[in-house]
Amino acid sequence: MNKLAGPLGKVIEGSLSRGLKVLVRDENIENYPVGALVVIKGTKHHYLGVITDIGIESAGETVKSFYGSRIGNELKDIAMDAIKDYVNTRFIEIALLGQSSGEMPRSADTIPNFYSDVVEVRQEDIKVFFGEENQKNLWNIGTPKVPGESTVYIPVDIEKLIELSFGIFGKSGTGKTFLGNILAGYMILYDDQKSSVDKESKRLRLLIFDMHSEYSLKLRDNKGNVIADGIASMNLFSNKFLRYTPDLELAKEAGLEELRIDYSDLTVDDLRLIAPIFGVSEGFLEHLGEFASILKRDKRCKLGDLWIWGLILDKDSEDKMMKDIEGRKILDEIKKRTNVEDADKLRRMILKVIKDRLGPSACSSFRSQTAKLKQLLNYPYTYITEEEKQTKKSSIDAIVDNLVSENGRSVVISMGKYEKETPLYMIMANLIARRLRERILSMIVRGEELKTKIVIFLEEAHNFLGRETYRMSPFGEIAREMRKKGVTLCVIDQKPSELDDDVISMLWTSFVFTLTDERDIGAALMGTPRASLLRKVVPVLERQEVLIHGEAVNFPVVVKVLNYKKAAEIFKEHKRRKLDLVRQIMEQG
Amino acid sequence: MVWASLFAVKENAIGEVACVRAGEIDIFVYPEHYSEIRVGSIIAINSDQVKPVGLAVNIAHEPRHGSIHPLRKGREEILREYPDIDYQHRLVLTVVYSSHVKGNTLYHVPASMPRLHDLAFLVNSNDLLDAFFRPNGEWNFDFLRYVIEAGAQPLTLRGLFFTHRDYFLSKDPNCQSLVRALARPLYMADPKNVGRYLECILEALR
Numbered sequence: 001m002n003k004l005a006g007p008l009g010k011v012i013e014g015s016l017s018r019g020l021k022v023l024v025r026d027e028n029i030e031n032y033p034v035g036a037l038v039v040i041k042g043t044k045h046h047y048l049g050v051i052t053d054i055g056i057e058s059a060g061e062t063v064k065s066f067y068g069s070r071i072g073n074e075l076k077d078i079a080m081d082a083i084k085d086y087v088n089t090r091f092i093e094i095a096l097l098g099q100s101s102g103e104m105p106r107s108a109d110t111i112p113n114f115y116s117d118v119v120e121v122r123q124e125d126i127k128v129f130f131g132e133e134n135q136k137n138l139w140n141i142g143t144p145k146v147p148g149e150s151t152v153y154i155p156v157d158i159e160k161l162i163e164l165s166f167g168i169f170g171k172s173g174t175g176k177t178f179l180g181n182i183l184a185g186y187m188i189l190y191d192d193q194k195s196s197v198d199k200e201s202k203r204l205r206l207l208i209f210d211m212h213s214e215y216s217l218k219l220r221d222n223k224g225n226v227i228a229d230g231i232a233s234m235n236l237f238s239n240k241f242l243r244y245t246p247d248l249e250l251a252k253e254a255g256l257e258e259l260r261i262d263y264s265d266l267t268v269d270d271l272r273l274i275a276p277i278f279g280v281s282e283g284f285l286e287h288l289g290e291f292a293s294i295l296k297r298d299k300r301c302k303l304g305d306l307w308i309w310g311l312i313l314d315k316d317s318e319d320k321m322m323k324d325i326e327g328r329k330i331l332d333e334i335k336k337r338t339n340v341e342d343a344d345k346l347r348r349m350i351l352k353v354i355k356d357r358l359g360p361s362a363c364s365s366f367r368s369q370t371a372k373l374k375q376l377l378n379y380p381y382t383y384i385t386e387e388e389k390q391t392k393k394s395s396i397d398a399i400v401d402n403l404v405s406e407n408g409r410s411v412v413i414s415m416g417k418y419e420k421e422t423p424l425y426m427i428m429a430n431l432i433a434r435r436l437r438e439r440i441l442s443m444i445v446r447g448e449e450l451k452t453k454i455v456i457f458l459e460e461a462h463n464f465l466g467r468e469t470y471r472m473s474p475f476g477e478i479a480r481e482m483r484k485k486g487v488t489l490c491v492i493d494q495k496p497s498e499l500d501d502d503v504i505s506m507l508w509t510s511f512v513f514t515l516t517d518e519r520d521i522g523a524a525l526m527g528t529p530r531a532s533l534l535r536k537v538v539p540v541l542e543r544q545e546v547l548i549h550g551e552a553v554n555f556p557v558v559v560k561v562l563n564y565k566k567a568a569e570i571f572k573e574h575k576r577r578k579l580d581l582v583r584q585i586m587e588q589g
Numbered sequence: 590m591v592w593a594s595l596f597a598v599k600e601n602a603i604g605e606v607a608c609v610r611a612g613e614i615d616i617f618v619y620p621e622h623y624s625e626i627r628v629g630s631i632i633a634i635n636s637d638q639v640k641p642v643g644l645a646v647n648i649a650h651e652p653r654h655g656s657i658h659p660l661r662k663g664r665e666e667i668l669r670e671y672p673d674i675d676y677q678h679r680l681v682l683t684v685v686y687s688s689h690v691k692g693n694t695l696y697h698v699p700a701s702m703p704r705l706h707d708l709a710f711l712v713n714s715n716d717l718l719d720a721f722f723r724p725n726g727e728w729n730f731d732f733l734r735y736v737i738e739a740g741a742q743p744l745t746l747r748g749l750f751f752t753h754r755d756y757f758l759s760k761d762p763n764c765q766s767l768v769r770a771l772a773r774p775l776y777m778a779d780p781k782n783v784g785r786y787l788e789c790i791l792e793a794l795r
C-alpha cells in the first residue's frame with residue numbers, strides 16, 4: 001500500500017488499556033497520521049491497531065543548553081539540524097483493536113511481545129480483519145487511513161447497520177450529509193439485491209427529514225456550489241422516492257409533492273417543543289394545557305381540534321388567512337363552531353373566558369405570548385373537514401401509507417425555502433413520526449405485522465432527542481419501542497452531547513466525523529472498546545474522514561469516505577449490471 | 590605527503606616525549622620553541638609506525654631544580670644577566686592523544702603509544718592544519734570527543750580555536766560549516782553542554 005520498506009517500528013512498551021508505544025524507524029514522523037491503521041506482527045497473532053498519538057521525545061537538556069546559549073539563531077538552527085537525529089526519538093502510540101492467528105479475527109485480548117515489528121497494513125490484512133465487499137450485505141464505504149497511500153476499501157455491513165439505530169456525528173461541514181446520502185444509496189442497493197433473491201423478506205423504506213434539501217435536490221460544497229444530485233433526485237432512484245415539501249413554489253417548480261400542515265394534528269406537547277424557539281415564556285407554557293382544554297371544550301369557545309387557531313386568531317391573522325383558500329376554509333369552520341362573526345370579537349371573548357377561569361395573570365400571559373406564535377401563519381397549513389376526510393387523504397397519511405405498504409416508496413421531506421425554520425421542521429417531523437407510530441401500533445393491535453423495514457434519517461436530531469425534548473417527541477418513543485417492530489433511526493447531529501444518554505445508548509453503530517468538544521467526543525464514543533484511546537483520534541480527523549465503530553464494522557476504523565461522485569458512479573454501475581442480468585435471464589427464458 | 594615532509598627534518602622537532610599515560614602524552618619542549626607553543630597547539634609525534642597526533646591541553650613550566658629563586662627583574666634584564674635561564678627550567682606540554690597518521694592518512698582515533706624520546710613536531714602550516722581538521726576534504730572534529738573526555742572544558746576549546754583563528758576564518762568566514770561539523774562530536778562527547786561549548790568556540794572566532 002505504501003512504499004516504506006521493512007518494519008515501521010518496534011513495540012517497546014505499553015498495555016492493552018493504555019495502548020502500545022512503538023519506536024519509529026522512519027526518520028520522517030510526518031508519515032504517521034493519527035487514526036491510521038497498522039499491523040503488529042506478534043509471535044502468535046497478527047494484531048490490528050490504530051495510531052492514537054504520535055510524538056517526539058528529545059534530550060531536553062541538550063535543547064535547553066542550546067536555547068540558553070548566546071549563539072546566533074541561524075547558527076543554532078544549523079547545529080540543531082546537525083544533531084536532530086541524536087536528540088530525538090520518534091514514537092507512535094497504538095490502540096490494539098483486533099487480533100488474528102489465521103482463524104476469525106476477534107477483539108484483541110492479548111498484546112504482542114516486546115520488540116514485535118509494526119508493519120504497514122496490506123490489502124490481505126484488511127480482508128482478514130474487515131471482510132470484503134460482496135454487494136450483498138457488505139458495501140465499500142471508503143479507504144482506511146494508513147501511513148502512506150491507501151488503495152483498499154473498508155466495507156460496511158448495511159444489513160447490521162439498519163438492524164439497529166445508528167448515529168452520524170461531527171461538526172458542521174465535515175461530511176455527515178454526504179455520508180447520509182451514500183448510506184441511503186447503499187441501503188437501496190442492498191434492498192434491491194435482497195428482494196431479488198428473497199421475495200419474502202421485508203422491503204426497506206427510508207424516511208428522510210431533509211432540512212437543507214440535500215437528499216431531495218442537490219448536494220453542495222461548503223461555499224454553496226452544487227456538487228451532485230442528492231440521492232432522491234438521482235434518475236437512477238427516481239422510482240424509489242417520493243419527495244414532499246412545505247415549500248409550495250418548490251413543489252411546483254421541481255415536481256415535488258406539497259406538504260401542508262394540519263394544525264389540528266398538533267398536541268400540547270408538540271407546541272411545547274417548538275414554543276421556546278418562538279421565545280414564548282415559561283409561564284405561558286405552564287398554562288398551555290389549561291388554555292388548550294378551554295379552547296377545545298369551554299362551551300363558549302368549542303373550537304375542538306381547531307384549538308390552536310384560538311391562540312393566534314385576531315384581526316391581523318384573519319386578514320392574512322383571508323388571502324389563502326385554506327385560511328378561508330378554516331375561518332368558515334371556526335365561525336360555524338363558535339357562532340362568532342369576526343375574529344376581533346372572538347379574541348375578546350376568548351380572553352374573557354380565560355380571565356374568568358384562570359385569573360387575570362394567566363390571561364395577560366395569554367394576551368402577550370400568543371402573538372409570538374403567529375409565525376405559524378407563515379407556514380403552509382391546511383385543514384381537512386370531517387366530510388373531506390371521507391374522500392381525501394392528508395399528505396401525512398399518504399406518506400405513512402407509502403412507508404408501511406409493500407408497494408410504497410421511500411419518502412424524503414424537503415424543507416425547501418423553510419430550511420431555517422426549525423419549528424416547522426419539528427412540527428412536520430413530529431406529526432409524521434406520531435402518525436407512523438400510531439399506524440404501526442394499530443396494525444399490531446389488529447394482529448398484522450409491519451411488512452416493511454423503516455429507517456428514519458433525522459438531521460439535527462437534538463431537536464427531537466435532546467435531554468429535554470426526548471420525552472415529549474414521538475421520536476423518543478420510536479427509538480425506545482419500535483426497533484423490534486422494524487423501525488430504526490439514523491440520528492444525525494453536530495452536538496451528540498446534547499442528545500439524551502438513553503438515545504446514545506440505543507445506537508449500535510456510529511460514524512464520527514471530527515468533534516472538538518470533550519463531551520461531544522465522549523458521547524460519540526460511548527460504548528466503544530478503548531474509547532479513552534480512540535478519543536484522541538476524533539479531534540484530528542479531516543473533512544470527509546470518519547471514525548466508524550459498532551455493529552456494522554468488525555473493528556473501529558478511520559475511513560476517508562468515498563467521494564460522492566464516485567459513489568454515484570458505483571450506484572449507476574450496479575444498477576446497469578443488474579439490468580444486464582435481468583435482460584440475460586429474459587433472453588434465455 | 591604533508592606528514593612525511595613534517596617529520597623529514599628532525600631539527601624541526603619542538604620537543605620529545607617525556608611521559609606516556611593512558612590517553613595523554615607529556616612532551617618535553619625545547620626551550621628555543623617555548624614561544625611557539627600554547628594551549629590548542631596540535632602536536633604530531635614521529636614514532637616508529639603510526640604517528641600519534643594530539644592537542645595540547647596543558648602547559649607547565651617548572652624549575653629544573655625543584656624551586657625558583659625570586660629575581661625581582663624584568664624579562665629583558667633577566668635575559669641579559671642569565672642568558673641560559675630557559676635551560677634552568679623545563680616546559681612540559683600535555684597532549685591529548687586523539688588521532689594518528691598511518692601512511693599518509695590521518696584518523697581521529699588513537700592507536701599505539703609513542704615511546705619516550707620520540708620527537709614531537711608542531712602542526713601549524715595551512716597544509717598540515719587542513720590535513721588535521723579536514724582529513725577527507727571536509728571538517729572533521731571527531732578528535733574533540735577524546736579531548737572533552739580527557740576533561741577539556743569549554744574554555745580549553747576556546748583556546749584551541751583562538752590559536753587557529755585565522756586559519757578557521759579563512760576557510761569559513763561565517764562559521765556555518767564549522768558549526769554544522771562541530772555539533773555532532775560535541776553532542777556525542779557532552780550532550781548537556783553542546784550550547785556552552787559552541788558558544789565559547791564562536792567567541793574565540795568572533
Ligand SMILES: Nc1ncnc2c1ncn2[C@@H]1O[C@H](COP(=O)(O)OP(=O)(O)O)[C@@H](O)[C@H]1O
Pocket residue numbers: 170171172173174175176177178179220221222223543544561562563564565
Ligand atoms: N463524501 C464526500 N464526497 C465529496 N465531498 C464531500 C464528501 N464529504 C464531505 N464533502 C465536502 O465537505 C462538505 C461538507 O459536507 P456535508 O456533508 O455537507 O457536511 P455536514 O453535513 O457535516 O455539515 C461538502 O460540501 C463537500 O464539499
Ligand SMILES: [Mg+2]
Pocket residue numbers: 173176177178
Ligand atoms: Mg449537513
